[in-house]
Amino acid sequence: MVVRRAPTSYRRLRDEDDVELKETTNSIPLHLLFNSAVFPNLQANQYSVLPATEDFLNGAAWNASGLIDVATNTSESIVKAAEQFRTNLMKHSNYKNMSTADCFHAYSNQYISEIGDALLIQEAVIWRSPDTWRPQWANHSGNYTWVRHSTSFPRPLNYDDELPFTSSPSVYPSNGWRCPSRSLTNCTASSAVEVPSPDVWAPYGSPVKYCLVEEVPERCELQLSFNIVTSVIICNIIKATCMWLTLWRHRKPGLVTLGDAIASFLDDPDPETEGRCLHSKELFQAEWQWERHHNREEITIDPEAFAPQRQRWGKASSKRRWFATYMLYIIAIIVASVFIKRSLQGMPSSFKGLWATGLGTLNGNNLLSMSTSLVGGVILANVPQAVLSYLYLCFNALYTCMLVAHEWARFFYERRTLRVTSPSSQQRSSYWLQLPYTYAVPLTVASGLLHWLASQSLFMVQITVVNDDGEPDPGLSISTCGYSPVAIILTTIVGSFIVLGGIGTALRRYPAGMPLASSCSAAISAACHPPSEDIDAAVLPVQWGVVDGGGKGEVGHCTFTSMRVTEPVPGKLYA
Incomplete structure (x- = not known):
């Protein structure tokens, strides 16, 4: 069988790692400024x-x-x-x-x-x-x-x-x-x-x-910085405008959930992926790499033997994403360890005494040994917020990839209706994108706790010193950042739990059966070539498996369908 290579629209898999980077880049001004638009000015x-x-x-x-x-x-x-x-x-x-x-x-x-x-x-x-x-x-x-x-x-x-x-x-x-x-x-x-x-x-x-x-x-x-508030408002206006323009330019329903993609390909099967029903995300990547290396416009696709494997959840995401996420975490842990060591200098050595120093409390011995301007102090105090937001997006993306593959794998042993954004007939509506509440709620709570602890770890300090005559003395006023060792330690611990949770989730295994597609649109398309008589499959309960009469000769065919299916036989050829 001769098949043309997948069109460029399927190549978006190679760009998926840039999504959270773009989102964080757009939000950096908000992360660095928003938390300190209103701040206290203390008297000493x-x-x-x-x-x-x-x-x-x-x-x-x-x-x-x-x-x-x-x-x-x-x-x-x-x-x-x-x-x-x-x-x-x-x-x-x-x-x-x-x-x-x-x-x-x-x-x-x-x-x-x-x-x-x-x-x-x-x-x-x-x-x-x-x-x-x-x-x-x-x-x-x-x-x-x-x-x-x-x-x-x-x-x-x-x-x-x-x-x-x-x-x-x-x-x-x-x-x-x-x-x-x-x-x-x-x-x-x-x-x-x-x-x-x-x-x-x-x-x-x-x-x-x-x-x-x-x-x-x-x-x-309690002071309000006009410059910071103005910057935050302008950034929010720009971000809201970009969102509105995106919605206006792309008014057609988008492929938001896994069910949207399956429904779209069941309604309109793509001939470019026909005959590749057992192709996984990894196999498509290997094909594209081979095509680029050999500069070929068409390749021969042979039927594949079904060989069920129990893949680990971590396999659903790319190695590049895992490396980038955990390398950033390792760097953050190293930096946090250095800050913890330095912040403990001059602090009580006992746990009780250290805990008594409080979270985000100004004690006098927990100030940076440098003076900063108002904007400089705000940016410095909120750098951890931007880093944590990017880490959250990275881990959110990891969990998304793993749970998309989990939702995909359930169609092998269970007939289910599709979860879509705009349901019709028997389709299900979606109250979440890809993270179920059992994962989304704990992750959001942990992220909120992490951001609050970060705000108590490094915070802006503005102190007006009043002299013996009862008048403010600008020459003695303090403008810098304070830190809390207890908050830094707790931030590191909570962040580590999130990281360890990602590793624990990645070690779980999917049931043996369906090829691992994750968010690869080409692999999803390849699994959506139902029999010609199954015209309403997208709006009915579907299951992935072998359909009768779908293959040629000794070669069977696997697909999503609303019709009766059987499990593929290990060692048998399917296309």
């Missing part, structure tokens, strides 16, 4: 902290008797600064009294917006010079033992070495003054070594009796 206050005795509130001079090994000029500077602090305190009436525990917790965050300066009232203020004293770390009772060292001895830690203490939101930790050890760099006020209980908190030598805390009006804002 600079503030000062002064420990003092209760008589200081009654007009007495600041008691400097607790300053140990402090130079005279330094002591005089502290007393002068304390007097200025009291002047500011008396000038403003917006101070409130706080208990020791409430005061301790009120300053537990890096960025403070509701309160400002704090006056700590203690029985006595003991403040040792950091040049000659250091804490003894061996004492785990919470009451540090201070030991004297040589003036030439290098400071082992970054100490709080000034009074009053000035807290700056741009320096982490800004609340290191809460630690009795006065270690600004390694302060962990939640540790029982530093503070056994907030009720007996003693940051400057003796327990705090209560605090006077300045109340500051908040200026946190």
Whole structure:
């Protein structure tokens, strides 16, 4: 039998891997901008902290008797600064009294917006010079033992070495003054070594009796970027216009589902694929490759012997698609592993402590060490969203190929009506494209969870720093991106489950029988050459198998048909 090669319309199989790339390319501006069109601008206050005795509130001079090994000029500077602090305190009436525990917790965050300066009232203020004293770390009772060292001895830690203490939101930790050890760099006020209980908190030598805390009006804002919103609207208009033009130019019913394709070829069998009823997608690819190599216009097609094989589901998709999808995933995992390692630096080592850092929470030690513009921060924070969207499309395409082949294989052992987009007679309507709800719903939920976790993993940060005068200081404002180690780890785990699910699904096997067609239109067409008397097969329940009188001589014929069929015999020839 001499048959011309399949027309170019069947060659679309070779371009199927580009569909999700084009879709993602069209949506990249939306993925990079849409999530941050509306964003918060947080407030962070600079503030000062002064420990003092209760008589200081009654007009007495600041008691400097607790300053140990402090130079005279330094002591005089502290007393002068304390007097200025009291002047500011008396000038403003917006101070409130706080208990020791409430005061301790009120300053537990890096960025403070509701309160400002704090006056700590203690029985006595003991403040040792950091040049000659250091804490003894061996004492785990919470009451540090201070030991004297040589003036030439290098400071082992970054100490709080000034009074009053000035807290700056741009320096982490800004609340290191809460630690009795006065270690600004390694302060962990939640540790029982530093503070056994907030009720007996003693940051400057003796327990705090209560605090006077300045109340500051908040200026946190929810901002809308006009440029970003405009860009998103323009992109949506362009995308909607392209969709409308596509629908307008192609008004005829399209081949959307597998049932649409089978129905189309049953109504109008294509002579180009006649005599190839056992041709699979893989065999058509081999033919096309041979034709290109030999530059032949026609080839001889011989009948094939039926040899049933139980193919794995993964065989339904091309090797190129599998490679591209999982190579991108491997790259994403490597990048995520690097980010996880770096994000854990300076974070609690215990699981409980790490979990306490939260998802998408701004702690001060989880900021990128670079400043960004508004648009730059938005794009940087949303790059993972674009990557995840492309990965989702890749895995969606893999599942689509496997489930199309699964729907195809069911016609071998079960007579079924066709699932089409515009049903007539006994045809079934379609509420989904190729992914049944049992697959589509979990995949969509996992994708939504993945995108939400990604938004908590890397997020834009805009902070307005308010100085001691209550005015925003543009020079100290923070514009960068924050990150959450917990969210990055969870994003990686959820993404890995999706990937492992793809591998597990690919290892399943189709029942032995029909050649594997997947989404190859040529292979679908080859299986749709019913007997001439079967004129309404497309709208009736159909099954694939051997039809009586369909072949020539000893050669049988397999096809979709509404007529009676039998199973093909292994080893027998069919065309």
